[in-house]
Amino acid sequence: MTTDTTTGPPPSDPVAAGGPRKSLRGHPWLTLLSVAIGVMMVALDGTIVAIANPAIQQDLGASLADVQWITNAYLLALAVALITAGKLGDRFGHRQTFIIGIVGFAAASGAIGLSTSVPLVIAFRVVQGLFGALLMPAALGLLRASFPAEKLNAAIGIWGAVIGASTAAGPIVGGLLVEHVSWQSVFFINVPVGIAALALGLVILLDHRAEHAPRSFDILGIVLLSAAMFSLVWALIKANEWQWGSGKTIAFLAASVVCFVLFVLWERKAKEPLLPLEMFRSVPLSAGTALMVLMAFGFMGGLFFVTFYLQNVHGMSPVDSGLHLLPLTAMMIVASPLAGAVITKIGPRVPLVVAMLLTAVAMFGMSTLDAESGTAVTSLWFALLGLGLAPVMVGATEVIVGNAPLEHAGVAGGLQQAAMQVGGSLGTAVLGAVMAARVDSDLPTRWAEAKLPPMDDKTESAVKGAAEVGMAPPPPKGTPEQVVEAMRSVVHGSFISGMGLALTCAGVIAVVAAGIALFTKRGAGEAGPSVHV
Incomplete structure (x- = not known):
């Protein structure tokens, strides 16, 4: 077997022309x-x-x-x-x-x-x-x-x-x-x-x-980027436990910034850099990367709360909650290939803008869900979310990979996946903080309005922690059923209030992403290499 390293198939290549392959x-x-x-x-x-x-x-x-x-x-x-x-x-x-x-x-x-x-x-x-x-x-x-x-x-x-x-x-x-x-x-x-x-x-x-x-290999670049990514993702993972203003969180975020700055300075003079910075001179590639981060921010951050909503508020089993997410799954399965065809025909810009606006509408719609929302309503918003996400998954990926030089296709693929991981971690951490803040402020008021027995600090902290995932804590033995139901209602109400605010924030992020999508365009048209066996 031999491999031809040219960057475009010759016109006579039967594969490029859609002909049979031997x-x-x-x-x-x-x-x-x-x-x-x-x-x-x-x-x-x-x-x-x-x-x-x-x-x-x-x-x-x-x-x-x-x-x-x-x-x-x-x-x-x-x-x-x-x-x-x-x-x-x-x-x-x-x-x-x-x-x-x-x-x-x-x-x-x-x-x-x-x-x-x-x-x-x-x-x-x-x-x-x-x-x-x-x-x-x-x-x-x-x-x-x-x-x-x-x-x-x-x-x-x-x-x-x-x-x-x-x-x-x-x-x-x-x-x-x-x-x-x-x-x-x-x-x-x-x-x-x-x-x-x-x-x-x-x-x-x-x-x-x-x-x-x-x-x-750019060994120093690998070390600096790995340290930067580790510090950033670790800070995002632990932020809600440590608190955003704690010394540990700030230290890891600061270490991440320092390592990223050193990485950029080193990459500018490295002979064969790990991540060629000239890639980011491409406005569409940079826009596609930012779009992938923001899409993952809203999607993964928002979906994190939806699973708790289905299981802990509606009392569904994991299998049942997965089945209730099928409208989202089905729409992504159907819409992804269709989105690819549309983007091929008219380019990524318009489909990506429309898709992020649909995602925003879905997020705003999901923010209105409450404990009484039925399957029809949730299915509608889940399906719309899938319809919005599919073109972004396809289009932003093609914008990043397609606008990168062929010799950096692997780095571009890694960049696309890293953008999703960072966006998802950032969304879960930030929206989790939004949720926690709303529960902390909302729950004591709802508890008092329900005329429930006062809580000491330890009990209140435990109830707030449970409310952040929509789970009513087990009441003390002998608690009247009416009081148990009132506690459950307060906890679920606080969780839904926090989820609504978090999903509203995700919707705003999706609107911002729609603006960024205006800067995307398809790759320059460099085709894959001609191959011979």
Whole structure:
């Protein structure tokens, strides 16, 4: 096998012209199938594990802090390593890094299922995050190199549909596995999926090398960026626990700023920088990155509260709450490929602006939900949210990856994923703080108006903590049913008030994002390389 490193297919190339290919290797649509299975494994894992946490806590005797680490260790490893992993793909080839990512992710998943202690679970979750970081940018790099510019949006549309479906299916699949098999099965399921993705990858994927692919590593850049990302994401994860004004939070945020500044200064003079700053001279690429951060801010931050609303206010099981989110999932599955087709035809600017405005309307609509809202109302807003998010997932991804030079496709893919991780962490932290502030101010007033017995400071703190997730704390034995119902009503009312304010903020962010979308445009049209087997 040989690989041609030219940056555009010649007119006589039958593949570029849509003609038949003599070999399966390198076929664009089969490449999409291969990377979609691998990406599905990672996307599913992002939400399926949350359902398993209570069972892990009981089986392994984990504390609440341990359970939080099971999630945070994965997110930290993923966020810190994404851009570096993309650079590895640019240097060594996206096929190699994708296959290594699949093998490592599946193996780490199996090791978690075999673990008998919390420290082992956390350690292998870090390993899982590192290999997941290898896999995700490589998938986008392979799509960028395999599809000509005029078909890239359609491919990313299907890619986005797979991510949306997998992410939303996590709670349903996780609930069924935990309920009928075991929490270990949530991780074991990645092994056969990984084997299928590996088999397809070995047969189908073709290694593409751009003509000007990097040949060396920016070690200092890797260290500085990793330290900056770790400090930022860690501060966001711990902010609500430490408080935003605490010395610890400020110290980590300050360390992040210092490391980012040093990183930028170093990248300006590095011979082969980790993240070429000239990429950001492209206004569309910069706008696409900002758009991805803001989209993830509103979506992940807002959805965080919606799951508590369904489970703790409406009393749904994890499986039932996942089923109630199906309108969002279904709309993303349907709308993502359609969005790709529309963006291919008219460009990303108008679809992205309209999509973010629809997302804003959905967020504002969800902010009006209360304890009596029925399935029809919630389904309407969830479906509208899916309709708004799908074009952004597709369009912003194409804007970032499509406007990057081909030799930096992996870095661009890592940048896109890192933007989502940072945006999601930022949204959860900031909107969580908004929620907590509203509950802190609202709950005592509602408690007094309901003429409930006064609380001491310790009890009030516990009730506020429970109200922030919509869960009424268990009342003392012998408490009259009328008082129990009044307490539940106060807690749910305070939670809904906080959720409404948080979702309103998410809606405002979506409006700002619509303004940023005005600066996006499609890539310059550099097609993937010509490939010969």
